[in-house]
Amino acid sequence: xxxxxxxxxxxxxxxxxxxxxxxxxxxxxxxxxxxxxxxxxxxxxxxxxxxxxxxxxxxxxxxxxxxxxxxxxxxxxxxxxxxxxxxxxxxxxxxxxxxxxxxxxxxxxxxxxxxxxxxxxxxxxxxxxxxxxxxxxxxxxxxxxxxxxxxxxxxxxxxxxxxxxxxxxxxxxxxxxxxxxxxxxxxxxxxxxxxxxxxxxxxxxxxxxxxxxxxxxxxxxxxxxxxxxxxxxxxxxxxxxxxxxxxxxxxxxxxxxxxxxxxxxxxxxxxxxxxxxxxxxxxxxxxxxxxxxxxxxxxxxxxxxxxxxxxxxxxxxxxx
Numbered sequence: 001x002x003x004x005x006x007x008x009x010x011x012x013x014x015x016x017x018x019x020x021x022x023x024x025x026x027x028x029x030x031x032x033x034x035x036x037x038x039x040x041x042x043x044x045x046x047x048x049x050x051x052x053x054x055x056x057x058x059x060x061x062x063x064x065x066x067x068x069x070x071x072x073x074x075x076x077x078x079x080x081x082x083x084x085x086x087x088x089x090x091x092x093x094x095x096x097x098x099x100x101x102x103x104x105x106x107x108x109x110x111x112x113x114x115x116x117x118x119x120x121x122x123x124x125x126x127x128x129x130x131x132x133x134x135x136x137x138x139x140x141x142x143x144x145x146x147x148x149x150x151x152x153x154x155x156x157x158x159x160x161x162x163x164x165x166x167x168x169x170x171x172x173x174x175x176x177x178x179x180x181x182x183x184x185x186x187x188x189x190x191x192x193x194x195x196x197x198x199x200x201x202x203x204x205x206x207x208x209x210x211x212x213x214x215x216x217x218x219x220x221x222x223x224x225x226x227x228x229x230x231x232x233x234x235x236x237x238x239x240x241x242x243x244x245x246x247x248x249x250x251x252x253x254x255x256x257x258x259x260x261x262x263x264x265x266x267x268x269x270x271x272x273x274x275x276x277x278x279x280x281x282x283x284x285x286x287x288x289x290x291x292x293x294x295x296x297x298x299x300x301x302x303x304x305x306x307x308x309x310x311x312x313x314x315x316x317x318x319x320x
Contacts, residue, residue: 031135107146112239115300
């Protein structure tokens, strides 16, 4: 008996404090239903196997429409023109390649979670799913996995080996996380975005997966430069406890050396806590709005596979 999709993907949902390599490998079954670029035209001029909305003299016929001034006379459909006595031209859809580049945050701030899984684990599952979906579309896949004091570049290639290398690096960096407190000054997000500009080739689709806790105007400037030559999508991951403390229990925070009780039952503190999160998210949202960049936001207790399918699910083309 075939299980419903919701049942088959539930057991692949991210859980726990660290990811498992076997789970990242099995996400290829989830990615079969995804089309990353169904809505957006490619900017790359490299030929490839993924059809886009850029039109030209390719090998894939799309439609016939009325001839317009400036159209190439070599594309005139003489049969339709003779039948209708009105000039018509053929339109072809060119096949283009769009390399996919995933920048994944595995810094100490990501090592936190109160429900279902840690933010760092959610980020690895989202990134792995994107990588498998890109491979299914015959695109090249590369990445940049970064921790507090190190990073690893994965050169974009159109092969399963490139995806496997990315998954191994995700697993490795994820399992290095032991504390939500960085031992030294961590790499800033601004530096990572600058490195992404160096690694991601023009025409690439860049997905940045992070909690964006240190996002500022300098990061916005780096995004502006990155978005000039690539298609950037930001994926914000967070834990519900970061948004709202809730409950009437006494909470205690620690920096690894000292402990401090929180006035969680105080209404003013609750409001200030929630407002701080909302302001940081609004700063990120406003930057994306100014730069016209897509921003997706997912919590650690979300049904992530369902949400990704809603956002990137393959759409059947309606034929007249």
